[in-house]
Amino acid sequence: MLHTHLDQNSAKPLPVVIIGNGPSGICLSYLLSGNIPYVRRGSVHPNPILQRKLEETPEVSILDQDLEYLSEGLEGRSSSPVALLFDALLRPDTDFGGTADSVLTWWRQPNRAVPHLVLGKNLPGGAWHSIEGSMFTLSRGDWMGLPDLQFKDWMSRKKKGFRNNRATAGDIVQYYQYYVANKSLKKNFLCGTVVTSVKSLHVDADYSSQVSRDSSSRWDLPEKPQDNSKETGKLFQVDGFVTTINGTQPFSVYTENVVLATGTYDSPSWLGVQGEDLPFVHHKLSALEDAARTKEIGTMSDPILIVGAGLTAADSVLFARHCNIPVIHAFRRSVNDPALIFNQLPKTMYPEYHKVHQMMKEEVASGPGLYESYVSLPEHHIVSFTEDRKCIFRDKSGRQKVYNISMAFVLIGSNPNLSYLPNNGVDLAADCEQPVSSKRNPIDVDPFTYELVHEKGLYAMGPLAGDNFVRFVQGGALAIASSLLKKANKNPP
Numbered sequence: 001m002l003h004t005h006l007d008q009n010s011a012k013p014l015p016v017v018i019i020g021n022g023p024s025g026i027c028l029s030y031l032l033s034g035n036i037p038y039v040r041r042g043s044v045h046p047n048p049i050l051q052r053k054l055e056e057t058p059e060v061s062i063l064d065q066d067l068e069y070l071s072e073g074l075e076g077r078s079s080s081p082v083a084l085l086f087d088a089l090l091r092p093d094t095d096f097g098g099t100a101d102s103v104l105t106w107w108r109q110p111n112r113a114v115p116h117l118v119l120g121k122n123l124p125g126g127a128w129h130s131i132e133g134s135m136f137t138l139s140r141g142d143w144m145g146l147p148d149l150q151f152k153d154w155m156s157r158k159k160k161g162f163r164n165n166r167a168t169a170g171d172i173v174q175y176y177q178y179y180v181a182n183k184s185l186k187k188n189f190l191c192g193t194v195v196t197s198v199k200s201l202h203v204d205a206d207y208s209s210q211v212s213r214d215s216s217s218r219w220d221l222p223e224k225p226q227d228n229s230k231e232t233g234k235l236f237q238v239d240g241f242v243t244t245i246n247g248t249q250p251f252s253v254y255t256e257n258v259v260l261a262t263g264t265y266d267s268p269s270w271l272g273v274q275g276e277d278l279p280f281v282h283h284k285l286s287a288l289e290d291a292a293r294t295k296e297i298g299t300m301s302d303p304i305l306i307v308g309a310g311l312t313a314a315d316s317v318l319f320a321r322h323c324n325i326p327v328i329h330a331f332r333r334s335v336n337d338p339a340l341i342f343n344q345l346p347k348t349m350y351p352e353y354h355k356v357h358q359m360m361k362e363e364v365a366s367g368p369g370l371y372e373s374y375v376s377l378p379e380h381h382i383v384s385f386t387e388d389r390k391c392i393f394r395d396k397s398g399r400q401k402v403y404n405i406s407m408a409f410v411l412i413g414s415n416p417n418l419s420y421l422p423n424n425g426v427d428l429a430a431d432c433e434q435p436v437s438s439k440r441n442p443i444d445v446d447p448f449t450y451e452l453v454h455e456k457g458l459y460a461m462g463p464l465a466g467d468n469f470v471r472f473v474q475g476g477a478l479a480i481a482s483s484l485l486k487k488a489n490k491n492p493p
């Protein structure tokens, strides 16, 4: 769409630009493309209160109903009422182990489509591109699906099966790409795009001066903005780079609304210790996969160091063991700490993570040497890395130890990269003094529209807005699409 606009030198700002092409951006693009959810005739929701509410106006699409009223009183594994509502409509009894069909039916209503552009660094699929393809999801596979195309149906069409109800990251990524193609969303997606800045312009002052100053802008806007932006006096300028077969070029688009859907996995957390920037210290699991593939490390190397006790660190331990690479595994918590993720996962569903936890525990209990090529160092802090590939640790009694390592992988979580927003988006968070964090300090949004409390015309969804699972990011899409349709006054006849 961007290229079409460039070719036609279009004069109009876009109604919506979505930044981020993961499950959040894909789901929202589906809803904004004129795919409108209605309650399926004859369907009965197992929640009698919700069922009664749904019966009140069956001819009105869910997008046009009062989401606050519909979602009132719903309970579940998300704190977002709209996320619970959409999930309940798509997967009515899933938390009780049921597999009842969705109570929704989808109508294609092109006259209600809201033109939009989805920008993203990679191919559609978001964070799932950076997760090793053979890794299994934490969630049940059928919770990874997007509206109106069940993941399990796609899996059976591909003659693939779940393991313990879980799917691989590779399958998820393929499904998301299939979804974009199958739902005819491709025209809205511009991949290979990195957004470097989002600016709010004041229509009368900033807008005209900006356009004349930016004569090299790829988007010239000779006209004044459209009606909606006049109403709010707002317009956004989104700048960045797009890489195509012809090379990398800057671009600048103008839009009335921006949706932030960039997730929280782009900036890995650092320990903040000396030597952490040395070339053998990495912060991504993909670096381990690359090093194993290129044979930079192998069975005969000094051990690699894996730092962290989360699932990504556990995935790396499993990967290294699969490749027979010796491992030192260091983490701050005690192996029996109830906050450790392994202590919260049912054993039957996650045998591989329990295997790692068992190794972490047994290696300590029985002393070193129980597991060949695996050393567990609980309650250890990293003091520093040295140029000759040594790592200095401090244990809980304050003693220092030194180990030779071949490479280090610090896998202790990640943070959103909001460098494209003024002040890294801190002003938009629930606590404006602290950096944005999906768990501790998400972007402050209205719970029923997902529009930012501090900046009208800006929306946030997914982990940025505190919805951490694919199953629940979809509620944000419902809320935003409903709000944008109301703004665009695209009400049904």
Ligand SMILES: Cc1cc2nc3c(=O)[nH]c(=O)nc-3n(C[C@H](O)[C@H](O)[C@H](O)COP(=O)(O)OP(=O)(O)OC[C@H]3O[C@@H](n4cnc5c(N)ncnc54)[C@H](O)[C@@H]3O)c2cc1C
Residues within 6 Å of the ligand: 019, 020, 021, 022, 023, 024, 025, 119, 120, 121, 122, 125, 126, 127, 128, 131, 136, 137, 138, 139, 193, 194, 195, 196, 261, 262, 263, 264, 265, 266, 312, 417, 420, 461, 462, 463, 464, 467, 468, 469, 470, 471, 473
């Ligand atoms: C290892 C791991 C395992 C997980 N397992 C599960 C699971 O089992 N179940 C589950 O439900 N969830 C799981 N998640 C979480 C899940 O990945 C997220 O909930 C989901 O991907 C969020 O979707 P999103 O579209 O909001 O963001 P993302 O999927 O993160 O996509 C955002 C995209 O925006 C891009 N982007 C960022 N900045 C810019 C920019 N400036 N310009 C252009 N593009 C940009 C990013 O590169 C990314 O591709 C897991 C996550 C990880 C890391």
